[in-house]
Amino acid sequence: MNSLNRVVIFGATSAIAEHTARQLVQNGASVYCIGRNTDKLNRIIADLKVRAGSDQTIDGVSADLSDINQHLRLIEQASEALGGLDAALIAHGTLPDQKACEADVELTLQEIQTNALSVVSLLSLLANQFEAQGKGVIAAISSVAGDRGRQSNYVYGSAKGMVSLFMQGLRNRLAKKGVSVVTIKPGFVDSPMTADFDKSGPLWAQPDVIAKGIVNAMQKGKGEVYLPWFWWGIMQIIKHIPEAIFKRLSL
Ligand SMILES: NC(=O)c1ccc[n+]([C@@H]2O[C@H](COP(=O)([O-])OP(=O)(O)OC[C@H]3O[C@@H](n4cnc5c(N)ncnc54)[C@H](OP(=O)(O)O)[C@@H]3O)[C@@H](O)[C@H]2O)c1
Numbered sequence: 001m002n003s004l005n006r007v008v009i010f011g012a013t014s015a016i017a018e019h020t021a022r023q024l025v026q027n028g029a030s031v032y033c034i035g036r037n038t039d040k041l042n043r044i045i046a047d048l049k050v051r052a053g054s055d056q057t058i059d060g061v062s063a064d065l066s067d068i069n070q071h072l073r074l075i076e077q078a079s080e081a082l083g084g085l086d087a088a089l090i091a092h093g094t095l096p097d098q099k100a101c102e103a104d105v106e107l108t109l110q111e112i113q114t115n116a117l118s119v120v121s122l123l124s125l126l127a128n129q130f131e132a133q134g135k136g137v138i139a140a141i142s143s144v145a146g147d148r149g150r151q152s153n154y155v156y157g158s159a160k161g162m163v164s165l166f167m168q169g170l171r172n173r174l175a176k177k178g179v180s181v182v183t184i185k186p187g188f189v190d191s192p193m194t195a196d197f198d199k200s201g202p203l204w205a206q207p208d209v210i211a212k213g214i215v216n217a218m219q220k221g222k223g224e225v226y227l228p229w230f231w232w233g234i235m236q237i238i239k240h241i242p243e244a245i246f247k248r249l250s251l
Contacts, residue, residue, distance in 0.1 A: 008032045008078035011092025013040040015191035019211035032078035033060030068121045090140035101155045115159035130179045139182035150251040180221030187231040
């Protein structure tokens with residue numbers, strides 16, 4: 001089992017990240033939270049402090065994670081505050097307006113910056129630090145959307161696909177170095193990101209359920225995890241539809 005005593009969370013204001021932080025703190029972890037929305041971040045830190053014991057450190061700072069130049073400093077700050085790092089969770093993301101992106105290449109590149117490049121930057125910096133210390137867990141929330149490009153959300157999907165593939169390579173690099181690289185692939189989650197979606201049907205999950213799966217995967221050092229588990233089966237089918245048929249579908 002991996003130790004999750006000192007954890008930095010990027011995108012800590014996300015609903016999934018907030019529930020993950022709660023579960024980590026409940027298990028006795030110290031947590032450093034990094035999020036963009038200062039008010040929301042402060043509320044989350046205050047709530048975690050109430051849940052934590054006197055021997056746990058709960059701290060954090062607000063930052064726009066699209067600004068890659070800040071990443072090294074943020075990791076150093078987190079490490080300093082917690083007295084070292086056992087694990088990192090990268091959770092920030094946006095759900096782009098696909099139609100707006102199609103009409104605006106700048107917007108497309110901005111979305112790719114947030115959902116892929118900023119994640120790649122954090123993964124790279126964390127990988128080097130954890131490799132040097134010979135242990136650690138690096139987890140990032142990708143998505144089932146990254147498994148196959150679809151007309152309705154291929155800007156988001158391709159960014160998540162890059163994260164998944166980058167992590168696959170990183171996992172391969174760090175497997176023998178004592179570092180776990182954990183790719184989280186949720187399906188539909190009831191969170192602010194999907195506030196405008198119709199949530200009827202059995203495929204929707206609550207953030208606390210996803211959080212439980214994330215903590216479990218990080219502890220066990222799993223590779224790729226579909227959450228809930230049944231998305232593995234759904235994506236096997238979607239990935240294996242022949243392209244000649246797939247391109248005619250309205251997915
Ligand atoms: N909800 C789903 O159905 C679903 C499915 C698969 C994967 N995911 C992934 O799960 C992760 C968490 O999403 P969620 O469902 O918990 O939705 P959420 O509550 O909307 O969380 C997304 C978070 O990302 C933050 N963020 C966006 N851009 C940022 C930036 N440049 N710098 C710092 N923070 C930034 C947002 O901060 P602000 O509050 O400042 O905007 C927000 O707190 C995301 O990576 C998402 O892509 C979600």
